[in-house]
Amino acid sequence: MNFKENIFLIAFLPIVLLLYYILPKKARWGVLLASSLIFYILSSGIFTFIMLGTSVTIYVAGLLMQKINDNFKKQKSAEGITKEEKKLLKKKATNKKKLVVLAIVIINFGLLLTLKYGNFFLGMVNSIFGTAIPPLSLILPLGISFYTLQAVSYVIDVYRGTCKADKNFGRVLLFVCFFPQIIEGPIGRYDKLAGQLYEGHSFDYDKFMKGLQLMLWGLIKIMVIADRAGIFVSNVFEKIYDADGSILLLGVLLYTIQLYADFSGCMDLVKGIGQLFGIEMADNFKRPFFSTSVNEFWRRWHITLGAWLRDYIFYPISLSKFFANLSAKAKKNFGDFLAKFLPSAFALFFVWFINGLWHGAEVKYIVYGLYYYVVMMLGLLFEPLFVKITNALHINRKSKPYFVFQVIRTFLLVNLGMLIFRANTLADAWYALCAIFSKFNGDIFATSILSYKLHIYDFIVIAIGAVALFIVGVLQERGHHLRDEIAKRNIVIRWTIYFAALFILVIVGAYGEGYRVADFLYAQF
Amino acid sequence: MEKKILEILSEVKPGVDFEGRTDLIDAGVLASFDIISLVSELNDEFDVEISVVDLVPENFNSVEAMAKMIKRLEDED
Structure with a gap:
């Protein structure tokens, strides 16, 4: 089913709305859950079990981490426990929770990688080793790229303590499969969305x-x-x-x-x-074509994907010990500017590689992601030079004409990205x-x-x-x-x-x- | 503390008047890679450990919000 189809607009949606508002407030989230499941089953049939599987894994992971947290709290409040022992207990609890998160990431991204990228990797194996393994007939369940990110974010948020694990499986399931968002997002966050889904709203x-x-x-x-x-x-x-x-x-x-x-x-x-x-x-767009840089464009275009990559890829990598060491070394061996640039360049590479790959199992999508990476890095690298040039030419960087120049420049760069994105192959994009x-x-x-x-x-x-x-x-x-x-x-x-x-x-x-x-x-x- | 934070901010992102601003993240003045440089400097200067959980707009939208976060982290230590 598609939101533009008459069956959705004239029948499905009005019936769900009617049921939502005539039933008692307490039961309203049940209407959303039932309708979301019906919507999913109508679109994906038997493959609904894949989405259900993901929901089960994150539900269990949430409960496990809650149990680890509760045990830790009980142990640390025991009488006579020293500060050192508390630290040790905390470390043990964190390690256990890390294992849970790791298992969830491996299971769910493993599933996504297999279903979405299985044949892509198989093709690579065939071309590298000269084998002729036939492609697998893989199915891609509705919205898997979107709901997998949303589901994993719930587990990481529980791990980080920004939200509590939900004890009701139906509620977790609704957070994953809420029908308006299932086709192409926005990728919601548990702390912002879940409460709204469960609360029965008045008309x-x-x-x-x-x-x-x-x-x-x-x-x-x-x-x-x-x-x-x-x-x-x-x-x-x-x-x-x-x-x-x-x-x-x-x-x-x-x-x-x-x-x-x-x-x-x-x-x-x-x-x-x-x-x-x-x-x-959540908002997914904020007038992206008024952006003055490619960096700003990606803060206004597909906002929830960018925010997901920032919060769950960029920040953890950037704040890791390895990254801190890299930063310290860069500071020691290079100037201030490069010390700032090199570590960011390192962490952002992963963000843009994953951004590209997330869009599809083709080399062109990876190139698409890395294109933006290169443009952003060049922008950062040459920023001091741009400042010098504009100062030398007495150009006011805060003037309206300069703003228009920046907007047009960004628009052209984005169009080049769109060409890579839309062309059937990289060769086609280059030819065009x-x-x-x-x-x-x-x-x-x-x-x-x-x-x-x-x-x-x-x-x-x-x-x-x-x-x-x-x-x-x-x-x-x-x-x-x-x-x-x-x-x-x-x-x-x-x-x-x-x-x-x-x-x-x-x-x-x-x-x-x-x-x-x-x-x-x-x-x- | 606020004065020191202002100094660090002007090193991380020169040419911006940070005083009185309450929309540094919301208005896109500080991008994610500025945040990373800023966190590294704040950690060194105030001997705290700003974690991923702390990287939310509410903690970085203004100098006062940053100072509040640092004080909280110092108290937690």
């Missing part, structure tokens, strides 16, 4: 309406802009060697628009569905990049642009859509809360806006011949 008209508005906005982004742009993009990247450089350039630009509209639109839809139940889910500069012909552009299954009307719709996204982004950057502002208007204006949005979705949405209900782009990761 709140304003929140409900705001949820509907957000869903409508998300659907417009997806069905008016993304699905339409996707038709052109698919056709261009299918016949990449036949296309002129100008078409390829437009293909990359439209892919960037498509991916943003699709993924952020899906997140609006997900957040909107959450708000219908009174649940606030070269062709954009060497095979650029305006005449061919004019004669061939309509041969990619999009009418001129479609390009106009996409362009208007992109401008609308930009204007909304500018207003939000300036501190406007558009949904609140609409809610304050009188009933005539308010409903005119709602109906206009619905009208746009129905009339301009990408339906009918040549269109189909497309899968969410990020669901494949």
Whole structure:
């Protein structure tokens, strides 16, 4: 089932909402659990047991660590115990908990690696050793890349003491499989999300309406802009060697628009569905194309993935003893700047390698991750030089023109990343990049642009859509809360806006011949 | 303590006025790799051990929040 399908929007969601609000508050989380399981079973059938297995492992791990903690507390409060003995007990308890976390990481990431990357590794074995082991027929359960990260974060949070282990398996299961987030996130945290899921919320008209508005906005982004742009993009990247450089350039630009509209639109839809139940889910986008650096872009794009990698990969590596020693050595042997740069470069490598690999079992995804790593490292390394150059040229780094320059520079760098991400192979990406500069012909552009299954009307719709996204982004950057502002208007204006949005979705949405209900782009990761 | 923290901050991230700011993380003034340099300096200066659990925005959004965290860690020792 997909959130854009009629069966979900007209039948599944309304029934779940009705049941949620007519049942007593105490039973409401049960409605969410039952509906999430039904949603998962309808999408994944028998393979639901894989998601259930992950939930069981983290539930048991949580209880085990709680038991270790309780035992430690009991032992340390025993009479006559010395400070040294307390320290020893703490160390023993921590080591035991570390083993539990390690087991969970090995089991769950082992499962993810096997199912998602099994054939990729097999292909590598075949090419290195000249063997011909046939590929395995592996299935990829719905949302495994997302829920595995979320599930593991629960165990690590219990280990760190930032949340307590839950004694109720149903509640842990709901945290893992809550249906709005299961397809492509956001990757929730137990301390922020779980309480909201278990608490029975009262019906709140304003929140409900705001949820509907957000869903409508998300659907417009997806069905008016993304699905339409996707038709052109698919056709261009299918016949990449036949296309002129100008078409390829437009293909990359439209892919960037498509991916943003699709993924952020899906997140609006997900957040909107959450708000219908009174649940606030984490933000995954914060107007990424207003970023002044690639580093900032990744703090505004797929925020929950970046935060996960930061909290569970980057920080633990950076604060490890090995890292502290490396830092101390760098300080001793190099200047202050390199002492700061080298250890960060070391820790960030893992972050970006994993970021790339997480997106898929292909070399191009690893290169995609490492591309951002290289861009960021070069940015850090040359930062002092940039400062000197801009100072020498008397450029005010806080001026508006410099801000615009930085935003455009970031946008171009991100588009290059998008090309690596979308091209079928690295060779295709390289070819397209070269062709954009060497095979650029305006005449061919004019004669061939309509041969990619999009009418001129479609390009106009996409362009208007992109401008609308930009204007909304500018207003939000300036501190406007558009949904609140609409809610304050009188009933005539308010409903005119709602109906206009619905009208746009129905009339301009990408339906009918040549269109189909497309899968969410990020669901494949 | 606040004065020393300000000194360290201006070494880690020169050219920023940290005084009175309460949104250093939320506004993206301090990125994650700045935090790592900062933690290393704070650990050395105040002889504390800032752990992963302490690396939350609430502890680094302002100089006062950092001072509060360090005092808590000193008391825990």
